[in-house]
Amino acid sequence: MNELRPEIALLASAVTNGDRARALLAMPFSVMLTCEFTIRNRLMIAGYQDGLTYLETELTAMRAPRVDCGMPANSMAVAAARGRLYRVALDQPAALPGEGAE
Template sequence: MTALLPIIEELADAADHQARAQWLLAVPLAVIVRDHLTIRRLLTAAGFHEGTAYLEAEIAALSAVRGRDGLAAFTVRNTREFARIGIQVIARGGALEGKD
């Protein structure tokens, strides 16, 4: 028996970075906010640097002060979108870190 919630166990049991990227894109943002320390630990232990960068970008965007338009600063949104695009590419099976 493990202390991890079943949804976090899915990440812990992911076979590769593609599966981790798919998990990151599918998991509810509330889980990311609630369990970001555990998620960061699992991504770091797996050597999934793009996943860690995406996690940090999501947390920054979700934690950012919003302007009058209800949006975070452009730099925060831009960083989040670039990180998300990278994770989407990996989730589709392309551009894995360390591959030529």
Template sequence: MTSILPIIEELADAPDHPARARWLLEVPLSVLIRDQVAVNRLLSAAGFHEGLAYMAAEISALSATRGRDGLAPNTIRMTREYARIGIQVIARGGAEEGAA
């Protein structure tokens, strides 16, 4: 028996960056918050820098103090959306990480 949860094992077993990107987009956000250390370690070990940036953006957005409108500040929301778009492109296999 391993010491990580099955949902985290799915990320550990992902064969490539598109599979990791799909995992990041599909996993419940509560898992990203709860297991952020393990997720970051796996993404780092895989050299998935776009995934690390996405994780940082999601955690920032989920942890931000919200305004009266119930939303995080615009800068945080925009950073999150740009990171999410980048991960969506990778998940579709449409771009290599770091490509211009």
């Protein structure tokens, strides 16, 4: 029997989007890179679009060339995606008032 890595098992057992957000924010980047398709699968099954967007944003930033100072070229996109997920992890709406749909 194949057992899931603990980080993936935590994501798979999540009941709410807040639980999923907390699992994603705590997940090591190495797990995101090596288990990308399993993570995507779990998020798609749950219908958690904000989680998929966050995962894609983080992975894109990790794989992209960095600017001269060493920061990812799209660091603002990463910060925005993390902010949305952090709000969900706190059981708040993903979007701030005036940002549009959740």
